[in-house]
Amino acid sequence: MYTIGIDLGGTNIVAAVVDEKYNIIAKAKTPTAMPRSAEEIFDDIAKVSKQAMGDAGITIDDIESIGMGTPGTVNKEGVIEFANNLGFDHVPAEQMLKDRLGDKPVYIENDANCAALGEAYAGCGNGSKNFVAVTLGTGVGSGVIVDGKIVSGVNNAGGECGHMVIVVDGEPCTCGRKGCWEAYASATALINQTKRAMEEYPDSVMHELAQEEGKVSGRTAFDAMRRGDIAGIKVVDNYIKYVACGLINLVNALQPEIICVGGGICNEGETLLRPLRRYIESERYSVYSKIQTKVMKAELGNDAGIIGAAILGSVN
Amino acid sequence: MYTIGIDLGGTNIVAAVVDEKYNIIAKAKTPTAMPRSAEEIFDDIAKVSKQAMGDAGITIDDIESIGMGTPGTVNKEGVIEFANNLGFDHVPAEQMLKDRLGDKPVYIENDANCAALGEAYAGCGNGSKNFVAVTLGTGVGSGVIVDGKIVSGVNNAGGECGHMVIVVDGEPCTCGRKGCWEAYASATALINQTKRAMEEYPDSVMHELAQEEGKVSGRTAFDAMRRGDIAGIKVVDNYIKYVACGLINLVNALQPEIICVGGGICNEGETLLRPLRRYIESERYSVYSKIQTKVMKAELGNDAGIIGAAILGSVN
Numbered sequence: 005m006y007t008i009g010i011d012l013g014g015t016n017i018v019a020a021v022v023d024e025k026y027n028i029i030a031k032a033k034t035p036t037a038m039p040r041s042a043e044e045i046f047d048d049i050a051k052v053s054k055q056a057m058g059d060a061g062i063t064i065d066d067i068e069s070i071g072m073g074t075p076g077t078v079n080k081e082g083v084i085e086f087a088n089n090l091g092f093d094h095v096p097a098e099q100m101l102k103d104r105l106g107d108k109p110v111y112i113e114n115d116a117n118c119a120a121l122g123e124a125y126a127g128c129g130n131g132s133k134n135f136v137a138v139t140l141g142t143g144v145g146s147g148v149i150v151d152g153k154i155v156s157g158v159n160n161a162g163g164e165c166g167h168m169v170i171v172v173d174g175e176p177c178t179c180g181r182k183g184c185w186e187a188y189a190s191a192t193a194l195i196n197q198t199k200r201a202m203e204e205y206p207d208s209v210m211h212e213l214a215q216e217e218g219k220v221s222g223r224t225a226f227d228a229m230r231r232g233d234i235a236g237i238k239v240v241d242n243y244i245k246y247v248a249c250g251l252i253n254l255v256n257a258l259q260p261e262i263i264c265v266g267g268g269i270c271n272e273g274e275t276l277l278r279p280l281r282r283y284i285e286s287e288r289y290s291v292y293s294k295i296q297t298k299v300m301k302a303e304l305g306n307d308a309g310i311i312g313a314a315i316l317g318s319v320n
Numbered sequence: 321m322y323t324i325g326i327d328l329g330g331t332n333i334v335a336a337v338v339d340e341k342y343n344i345i346a347k348a349k350t351p352t353a354m355p356r357s358a359e360e361i362f363d364d365i366a367k368v369s370k371q372a373m374g375d376a377g378i379t380i381d382d383i384e385s386i387g388m389g390t391p392g393t394v395n396k397e398g399v400i401e402f403a404n405n406l407g408f409d410h411v412p413a414e415q416m417l418k419d420r421l422g423d424k425p426v427y428i429e430n431d432a433n434c435a436a437l438g439e440a441y442a443g444c445g446n447g448s449k450n451f452v453a454v455t456l457g458t459g460v461g462s463g464v465i466v467d468g469k470i471v472s473g474v475n476n477a478g479g480e481c482g483h484m485v486i487v488v489d490g491e492p493c494t495c496g497r498k499g500c501w502e503a504y505a506s507a508t509a510l511i512n513q514t515k516r517a518m519e520e521y522p523d524s525v526m527h528e529l530a531q532e533e534g535k536v537s538g539r540t541a542f543d544a545m546r547r548g549d550i551a552g553i554k555v556v557d558n559y560i561k562y563v564a565c566g567l568i569n570l571v572n573a574l575q576p577e578i579i580c581v582g583g584g585i586c587n588e589g590e591t592l593l594r595p596l597r598r599y600i601e602s603e604r605y606s607v608y609s610k611i612q613t614k615v616m617k618a619e620l621g622n623d624a625g626i627i628g629a630a631i632l633g634s635v636n
Binding site: 086171246293 | 393401402462464466467471472474475477479480481485487495497504561569570572574602605607609610611
């Protein structure tokens with residue numbers, strides 16, 4: 005038997021047929037093309053799902069369940085209560101999927117939580133049942149897996165670890181709080197930190213690097229650091245310290261087997277992960293325990309969310 | 321059938337016979353009388369357990385399982401790896417209990433986690449399966465319950481939410497980090513904050529209150545606030561803001577049904593809880609969701625740990 009995993013994003017809609025070993029058998033994609041009505045978007049979700057089934061040489065009869073990851077919050081009745089960047093307000097997603105694809109079990113979850121589930125089962129977690137995934141992107145996304153299940157919380161909005169304050173009265177965050185981890189550890193935050201350092205250090209090589217690239221990016225400070233640039237080194241050291249702070253908070257609170265770090269900044273690989281591990285090793289609460297949380301790089305990229313969505317049915 | 325719940329503390333050893341409805345049928349107690357050898361301490365644990373069974377009019381044959389809460393970390397083999405304030409270093413607690421009480425299933429957990437479990441099932445949680453307990457005492461203790469089970473983590477050291485940094489590079493914490501929630505929200509921290517304000521405000525009524533009580537306590541600033549003292553109001557406002565910060569972090573990360581707040585400071589009751597709820601309501605990430613985490617006062621006091629220990633067997 006197979007399942008369908010759907011990733012409903014602000015930019016693209018992706019659907020895939022996934023087998024029991026978490027392999028993607030076929031995948032189809034179409035632009036979300038916002039702004040559109042929920043009806044139109046769900047018509048396209050059904051279209052790419054059918055296309056993926058066609059490419060896999062199967063029909064809906066071969067499908068055990070359908071899972072979908074979406075931005076925003078989903079309630080227990082399968083209604084997407086709010087999804088800002090889709091313009092969704094109480095969209096009955098579960099019913100709309102059933103109407104278009106047939107009466108199969110449907111599971112809908114927040115996209116960051118789906119990505120965490122995918123990495124836990126099929127990615128760097130390799131079946132880990134106690135797992136936290138953190139994505140350093142535009143924001144800091146995260147998903148928490150305990151005992152093999154997503155911690156979606158009382159209102160399906162769990163796992164918003166990016167919105168844990170690490171600096172009381174610190175930098176303003178998009179969520180309304182001040183000093184959230186996201187305001188220090190996201191790629192957006194790194195870019196702001198880089199820009200500020202560039203103002204302070206007019207001779208830094210970062211000016212040259214930004215000009216070459218056409219913009220200040222999450223790579224600018226890392227590239228400058230590799231050239232021995234003092235300002236670049238300072239920015240990266242500080243940034244890594246902030247990322248580590250939140251990771252250690254999660255280690256102390258949840259002691260997962262694995263924390264998986266993903267997102268664009270993770271392309272830095274060991275340049276990022278090695279110092280993060282050093283911080284965690286020296287600051288974690290259970291510093292003397294033999295078994296410790298491992299910090300790993302996310303493996304599945306965008307497929308994490310699709311695979312996670314596809315297996316929602318089997319872990320629920 | 322009954323279970324035995326044991327609370328092994330730095331000051332007292334308490335054992336109780338608990339029935340299936342979480343009622344304590346009989347309880348016995350003896351001083352821990354440190355420093356003593358683990359052998360002597362476990363002899364006393366067995367003694368008070370037998371005394372509680374005698375008082376309940378039952379024998380070990382009526383006991384289904386034995387649970388114990390202990391400071392420090394316990395590994396999966398039932399060995400207390402470290403417990404600073406008991407002087408324990410790799411004490412085979414499970415075996416020592418079986419040797420003394422009979423070959424019953426034995427479960428050993430960290431004491432803060434046991435207390436959380438007790439409150440979740442038998443206290444203010446009233447059976448809640450997704451629950452966080454926070455104790456504002458000498459430190460900030462906590463336990464996390466997900467899906468009805470303690471999140472004890474990969475090395476049984478989970479739930480150390482007091483050691484989540486809320487102020488990067490902030491106040492030094494006993495754990496070695498800087499800026500932990502515990503360093504701002506514990507009773508110890510409140511007392512330090514009170515003392516600092518007293519230095520700054522020599523005319524504050526807090527001087528008088530401290531003299532009456534013979535010391536600066538966790539009540540000093542609250543009492544001063546009730547008398548309209550500016551310094552007292554400032555200390556309490558600040559303290560509550562710090563407590564709220566960590567609570568909101570937990571709400572955003574885990575969205576439990578209930579967060580239970582206990583410890584000496586909670587004797588302030590609604591004076592503490594009302595402003596905490598206001599902070600959480602305005603700052604939580606899922607501010608628009610209908611269902612939200614409730615913040616409640618712990619109900620069971622010291623019995624929480626005993627009842628939690630007693631039910632370890634039924635939730636494992």
